[in-house]
Amino acid sequence: MNTVLTLLRPRFKTIMNGGRSNTRFGRVGKFILLGLIGSILWGGLYTVSIRVLSYFRGIEEIGDILGFKLLSMILITSFALLIFSSIITSLSKLYLSRDLFLVHSFPVAGYKVFIARWIDSTVESSWMVIVFTLPVFIAYGVVFNTGIFYYMCLLLALISLSIIASAAGVFLVMISVIIIPANRMKSIFVFLSLFFFIIIYIAIRFLKPELLVDPEIFDSVLIYITVLQTPSSPLLPTTWAFDAIKAGLNGHLAEGIYHLAISWSFAGCMFFIIVMTADSFYTIGFSKTQTAHVRLIKSKSSRSLVLSFLPRSIRAFAEKEIKIFFRDQTQWTQLFLIGALIVIYIYNFNALPLEKSPIKTVYLQNLLAFLNMGLALFVLTAVTGRFAYPAVSAEKSAFWIIESAPAPLKKFLWIKFFIYYLPLLLLTQILIVATNILLQVTPFMMVLSIITVFFLVPGIVAMGIGLGAAFPDFKAENPTQTVTSFGGLVFMILSAGLIGLVLIMEAGPVYKIFIFGLRGIPLSLYNWLYIAGSFFIIFVISILAIILPMKFGEKSLSRRFS
Amino acid sequence: MIELKNITKKYADFTAVDNLSLSVRKGEVFGFIGPNGAGKTTTIKIMGGVLKPTSGSVKIADLDIKDHPEAAKGKIGFIPDRPYLYEKLTGMEFLKFTSDLYGVTENGLEKKAEKELERFSLLDWSNELIESYSHGMRQRLIFASALLHDPEVIIVDEPMVGLDPMAIMMIKDLFVDLAKRGVTIFMSTHTLTVAEDICDRIGVIHRGRLIATGTTEDLKREARITEADLEKVFINLTSQQEQADAA
Numbered sequence: 089m090n091t092v093l094t095l096l097r098p099r100f101k102t103i104m105n106g107g108r109s110n111t112r113f114g115r116v117g118k119f120i121l122l123g124l125i126g127s128i129l130w131g132g133l134y135t136v137s138i139r140v141l142s143y144f145r146g147i148e149e150i151g152d153i154l155g156f157k158l159l160s161m162i163l164i165t166s167f168a169l170l171i172f173s174s175i176i177t178s179l180s181k182l183y184l185s186r187d188l189f190l191v192h193s194f195p196v197a198g199y200k201v202f203i204a205r206w207i208d209s210t211v212e213s214s215w216m217v218i219v220f221t222l223p224v225f226i227a228y229g230v231v232f233n234t235g236i237f238y239y240m241c242l243l244l245a246l247i248s249l250s251i252i253a254s255a256a257g258v259f260l261v262m263i264s265v266i267i268i269p270a271n272r273m274k275s276i277f278v279f280l281s282l283f284f285f286i287i288i289y290i291a292i293r294f295l296k297p298e299l300l301v302d303p304e305i306f307d308s309v310l311i312y313i314t315v316l317q318t319p320s321s322p323l324l325p326t327t328w329a330f331d332a333i334k335a336g337l338n339g340h341l342a343e344g345i346y347h348l349a350i351s352w353s354f355a356g357c358m359f360f361i362i363v364m365t366a367d368s369f370y371t372i373g374f375s376k377t378q379t380a381h382v383r384l385i386k387s388k389s390s391r392s393l394v395l396s397f398l399p400r401s402i403r404a405f406a407e408k409e410i411k412i413f414f415r416d417q418t419q420w421t422q423l424f425l426i427g428a429l430i431v432i433y434i435y436n437f438n439a440l441p442l443e444k445s446p447i448k449t450v451y452l453q454n455l456l457a458f459l460n461m462g463l464a465l466f467v468l469t470a471v472t473g474r475f476a477y478p479a480v481s482a483e484k485s486a487f488w489i490i491e492s493a494p495a496p497l498k499k500f501l502w503i504k505f506f507i508y509y510l511p512l513l514l515l516t517q518i519l520i521v522a523t524n525i526l527l528q529v530t531p532f533m534m535v536l537s538i539i540t541v542f543f544l545v546p547g548i549v550a551m552g553i554g555l556g557a558a559f560p561d562f563k564a565e566n567p568t569q570t571v572t573s574f575g576g577l578v579f580m581i582l583s584a585g586l587i588g589l590v591l592i593m594e595a596g597p598v599y600k601i602f603i604f605g606l607r608g609i610p611l612s613l614y615n616w617l618y619i620a621g622s623f624f625i626i627f628v629i630s631i632l633a634i635i636l637p638m639k640f641g642e643k644s645l646s647r648r649f650s
Numbered sequence: 651m652i653e654l655k656n657i658t659k660k661y662a663d664f665t666a667v668d669n670l671s672l673s674v675r676k677g678e679v680f681g682f683i684g685p686n687g688a689g690k691t692t693t694i695k696i697m698g699g700v701l702k703p704t705s706g707s708v709k710i711a712d713l714d715i716k717d718h719p720e721a722a723k724g725k726i727g728f729i730p731d732r733p734y735l736y737e738k739l740t741g742m743e744f745l746k747f748t749s750d751l752y753g754v755t756e757n758g759l760e761k762k763a764e765k766e767l768e769r770f771s772l773l774d775w776s777n778e779l780i781e782s783y784s785h786g787m788r789q790r791l792i793f794a795s796a797l798l799h800d801p802e803v804i805i806v807d808e809p810m811v812g813l814d815p816m817a818i819m820m821i822k823d824l825f826v827d828l829a830k831r832g833v834t835i836f837m838s839t840h841t842l843t844v845a846e847d848i849c850d851r852i853g854v855i856h857r858g859r860l861i862a863t864g865t866t867e868d869l870k871r872e873a874r875i876t877e878a879d880l881e882k883v884f885i886n887l888t889s890q891q892e893q894a895d896a897a
Binding site: 400403405407408411412415485486488494495496 | 698699700719720721722723724726728730732734735736738739743746747748750751752753756779
């Protein structure tokens with residue numbers, strides 16, 4: 089046990105020292121920002137949970153049944169999330185971490201290394217799920233007016249559920265790594281988990297769970313209650329956790345202890361199973377991960393015909409950039425996520441019940457179209473932050489090749505800009521045009537949206553590339569995470585500021601054109617001058633937003649040479 | 651071919667290179683030796699155009715690197731001490747990428763790249779991603795890419811690190827052969843036997859200053875040693891300098 093604790097000590101110390109050495113504003117700022125976002129989310133979840141549960145309790149006969157049904161759904165979803173989180177984390181902790189070479193060189197039994205890494209993985213993969221479900225469970229305790237026994241039951245049930253989920257995840261990983269190397273496995277699981285999430289989201293949207301609180305749509309109350317009361321399988325760990333928490337809510341002490349005992353004994357059993365499995369398979373899987381990567385599909389390198397019109401040095405940069413991007417498997421999942429984001433974004437507009445709104449539809453459609461511009465541009469900012477901002481840092485330690493190459497840095501940055509600009513422009517225009525079609529906006533709003541986006545996309549992408557060049561981190565293990573650094577924060581703030589400024593400047597002229605058009609009144613010369621002036625300033629701002637960040641990025645990057 | 655005039659490089663209060671001047675003739679193999687932290691890599695980075703000096707000038711093939719950075723860099727084959735490359739490109743793709751940047755004639759490029767890969771025993775790996783290469787293979791790939799555009803000057807930092815004895819021998823022969831064909835080679839090294847074997851002249855840098863230059867014989871004279879290898883010369887020269895600095 090001492091050895092396991094010793095193996096865990098560096099991890100513990102890293103966390104402690106991480107807080108002590110956070111003196112740079114970037115880290116402190118990030119900590120404050122994340123803390124603030126976390127608190128708002130936590131508070132929001134608690135408030136919503138209290139309101140929903142109080143509403144349920146107010147419904148006669150079926151109020152508690154609804155509450156328990158919701159509890160069961162939360163536990164099943166959390167358990168699924170815990171398993172997926174455990175798979176991803178344990179792959180890193182057990183097979184891919186850089187310190188594993190050192191750890192495996194210690195004179196320590198393999199199973200002890202495994203136990204230490206598994207404990208670390210369990211904590212890392214489950215703390216967030218537990219922390220963010222806690223406000224919901226606390227709300228249950230408050231609404232059901234329970235005592236300390238409930239909170240003890242809750243804590244013990246959640247911990248055992250996390251241990252079971254983590255053990256199940258790591259068991260799957262250990263077996264799978266024997267067949268597929270861990271580095272490929274991680275991409276496959278990330279991809280699958282995202283796919284799983286999207287399917288669940290779409291399934292929930294199609295099921296319309298809000299109808300559950302509207303018993304009138306069922307043929308009879310009896311059918312409705314039967315549907316709600318259908319019990320879960322007694323073999324599921326979530327059922328034991330559910331029964332324990334339910335007993336805690338109802339104050340049934342003996343029943344609660346009984347269900348907790350089942351859950352904990354299974355957790356203990358799982359622990360022994362994974363330790364025994366690790367004894368046989370962990371080292372084999374780890375060794376297999378260390379062997380050289382082999383390409384699944386080998387092909388002779390060929391020139392891109394699409395880019396053949398470009399001058400050679402520009403084509404060289406562009407081809408390199410595109411090849412590296414698409415061969416990096418971590419990008420695939422991100423691309424998939426963006427695809428899903430587009431579908432969900434457009435689907436949500438399709439689901440808007442405009443006809444039920446008390447506001448006149450034509451106003452609402454155009455107001456939404458205007459707000460939609462901002463929303464789509466914020467989505468663009470997030471995507472730019474994920475892809476374009478880390479583009480310079482993604483050169484990593486190979487940046488010496490660019491530094492020593494007979495090509496100016498300006499060219500290098502502008503090529504990066506165009507590589508991201510074109511697809512991001514396409515993405516934003518698809519979002520805008522598709523949602524505007526769904527909203528059935530006026531041709532004026534459609535044209536305005538398209539033009540605004542056309543002028544703002546290059547500015548936002550230039551900010552991403554320029555600020556990414558100004559605050560590069562060539563030593564980052566994962567350059568995509570650089571967007572959470574100080575430079576990334578500056579990019580996000582400036583981009584949001586630009587979008588806000590342009591939309592505010594557009595709001596006045598657009599309102600005038602729209603209202604005067606609706607009333608059939610011609611615009612006065614003053615109004616025309618006001619509109620033309622506003623759009624001219626927006627045009628100038630858009631151009632400056634392209635040039636200034638790129639120049640700033642180039643200058644800052646050049647300063648690295650001196 | 652290479653001319654460094656009064657190069658100084660400061661990092662805040664620390665002077666990494668102090669008023670360094672030297673010139674290397676066409677077809678000469680120049681060795682640059684010195685203790686850790688003496689300023690070798692900084693000097694090499696300045697020569698390669700990767701770092702700008704605080705003051706002084708660098709000329710490569712009569713081109714001032716400050717005024718004509720792209721043209722001057724085009725004449726250089728730059729080989730850093732650590733072989734960081736684009737992991738997701740294949741060896742062949744990396745060679746094509748650098749040859750495009752350096753403007754190597756496209757006609758016959760594939761054959762030329764294959765020849766270089768074969769020379770460095772990488773032909774069988776040409777279509778594998780660089781992420782699967784060992785340290786030595788990456789180092790050899792950088793050599794191949796640095797030679798592909800027929801540079802007039804090769805600047806190389808610690809060329810033998812990570813290479814096996816066969817590759818070390820091959821590189822030594824290659825440098826001698828290239829120098830015979832008029833290519834100027836500037837290399838920093840800790841492997842003093844390599845410097846002794848192939849360098850026409852050697853420069854010793856200590857605390858950013860060039861404390862001695864010349865052939866091995868010249869250096870022995872300067873170190874007041876007659877019967878000793880370069881290692882002893884190196885130790886004597888640097889300790890003499892340390893004593894002088896202390897005084």
